[in-house]
Amino acid sequence: MSDVFDALAHPVRRKVLKLLRKRAMSAGELAEKFDLAKPTLSGHFAVLKAADLVRTERRGTTILYRLNMSVLEEAAASLMDLAGVSAKEQKP
Amino acid sequence: MSDVFDALAHPVRRKVLKLLRKRAMSAGELAEKFDLAKPTLSGHFAVLKAADLVRTERRGTTILYRLNMSVLEEAAASLMDLAGVSAKEQKP
């Protein structure tokens, strides 16, 4: 879970997740949305992947990145838990 | 919101929040729970405070730290939102 919060700490990575929320995108397509070199983005993708926040799929010469919502939901639940809410049911 | 995710990225700070979930504690009382120097913990407290995840209250010579749950809830909601769930209602 620590990997997840590490990954979420950087604004660029949060924006990547936001972009992937609409639809899966290739690395290059994602990179176009940022003013950063492609290797830099590639590094951010690797962090997201290590946290299992995104999954990849080769499509010929490109690589598709897809959001893994379940991990995001787990992270949200863990925060609700920290806040003292059971996250599953509102009335324990 | 970036401050919040930055603050949540460090395991020590997450543990502080977890401890404060039960009850408000003084800086020294919190520091006892960790194998770190007090100035180090003080720095972590400052990060949590900057994110408004904790609030402080002077009690004579000691300083009480108290969890601010609403910010945690907002962070959780923002994650649920990223995951595509509206966080307020399950069926939009």
Next chain:
DNA sequence: ACTCTATTTCGGTATTTTCCTAAATACCGA
């Protein structure tokens, strides 16, 4: 005013993160 306790600020070092350019790898189509 002095002292004791609690906490933070200061100054500095070690580690980690972020970012870049250049080079390597992977796949496809001619």
Next chain:
DNA sequence: TCGGTATTTAGGAAAATACCGAAATAGAGT
């Protein structure tokens, strides 16, 4: 197999973060 496009890996510089001991600040009691 060769050339082109997409992406990652390698190597390294700059900035941010984490940590510590020493010193400074703040309040309470004497």
